[in-house]
Amino acid sequence: MNKFYEDIVRGLSSRSKYLESKYFYDAVGDKLFQDIMECPEYYPTRCEMEIFSQQTGALSSLLRSHYNDFELVELGAGDATKSIHLLRRLLAENATFTYYPIDISSNVINYLETKLPLQLPGLKVKGLNGEYFEMLERQKRDSSRPKIVLFLGSNIGNIPADGVDGFCKELRSHLNTGDLALIGFDLKKDPRTILAAYNDKGGITKRFNLNLLRRINDELGADFDLEKFEHYPVYDPGTGACKSYLVSLAEQRVCVGDTECFDFKEGEPIHTEISQKYTVEQTNDIAANCGFKPISHLYDSRHWFLDAVWECV
Template identity: 60%
Template sequence: MNKFLKEVLEGLNAEPKHLHSKYFYDEAGDKLFQQIMASEEYYPTDCEMEIFENQTEQLAKTLKNGFDGFDLVELGAGDATKSSHLLRQLVADKVDFNYFPIDISTNTIKNLEYNLPKEIEGLKIQGFNGEYFEMLEKTRQFSNRRKVVLFLGSNIGNMPVSEAWEFAKTLRQSLSKTDLVLVGIDLKKHPRVVRAAYNDSKGFTKDFNLNLLRRMNKELEANFNIDNFEHYPSYDPLNGSCKSYLISLKKQKVRIGEADFIEFEENEPIFMEISQKYSVSETDEMAKQAGFKPVKHFFDSKNWFLDAVWECN
């Protein structure tokens, strides 16, 4: 049994039912996510991009932190659109650094290693293909220089709070004293703004969630009737938890694979993903409990997004 099928069956046989958001990203899912990020309501990408475009010099100075050289490690580098602003600044400042992008996608790493040195003359790059912490350890074996870790895009918000705190602790344990982390965090704001970002008017987010059912039909021989499910987003402004669900619109039975059947009650939810929002004080507390010292806050002009710099104690 492949891992995708195994985790789908585990999630849909659990109580409550859930699916792993990592499986959103097939070819169709990738395109839909690009459309979500380009939608008028989806603010996190633009807010963090504004920080990297308008505060590049200060970011570079803060991350250099008085040291002559370091390794800049990016967890989940993707296409490096935001971090490329920082890379250009560091190269222009003649900082002695290596760029170590980490990504689960082999293709992503190959593209970065091929394209970035052409776009940023003088950039020293070595990609690492695999899981975050395993590859972070490989960067430490590859080079013993001080590490500066980027974890952008509010990826830490894709975990429940307890998991995010554990992630921060594990990250600290993977680093050494005086190493730095720059983490992108989406902040609490008016509930209407948050809900709209995950329920855009053109329906890209809805299609993004429903596309996972289509993917299961295609890859796992499932027989989901997409019209029998509805996308439902919720946001709790007290705890900052923004969650997405698919709601079964009728009592139904769905086949997955050759022999497995999942029963759904009318109005039964499938939990799809979380996008956790934080206050600034909550991010500082997370850092301190994990063994970091918060040293700098970078905000966009609306104060909707935070790039926080944490130093290893």
């Protein structure tokens, strides 16, 4: 049975219904996410872009002070618009590396394998289409050179706070002592700024969330009526959890394929995504709990976003 189908049925069968956010990213979802990154309210991309475009020299020196020969692996690379600054600099400084973007979206991997060598002549790219850790395993079979792993865009925020240590320990288990991880964390800040980023006035984040229902309709033969669900984000400044829901606007029954049907009450939510926000101290604790040592902290000028460089110890 298809994994997408199994995961969707599991999520909708749960007492508190949920859909896994990794399924947002088909070709339409990838394009909508690019549009989100352009939204005036969506600050994380601009903050991290500032770091990657204005501190490129410092970042590349830091990485090359550890290794000049390495493999550069990026988890959830997306369109790589931030990492491209680092890639260009590393090439200019004659670092020897292959870039391995990992992404669950085949559309993203095809795009990167086609476009990046044209934009950056001489760059060696080997795209890996699939889940983070399965693809890290595959990458290991390709090369045993030291690794630098990028995990940008606060993708790590899509893991709930109570699962982040487990995720980072698993990441550590795929790496060797001395390898580096560069992880983008969105930091706690004015709660209104955070909530607005997930509730843009133009309604693109709403379309991005509803697109998941459209994808389930198209690929799994479901009959979601997109008009009968409303996008509803909330942010809790106490826990730092920003959560997105699709709320059923009516009592309704939705079927996925011929056999699985799900009843919704009016007002019943489907949890679609978490974007966890952290303090710097919390990120240091995660590193310490999971076998890493923070060796550098890079911030944007407002200190809204942190790119933490961790060494495997």
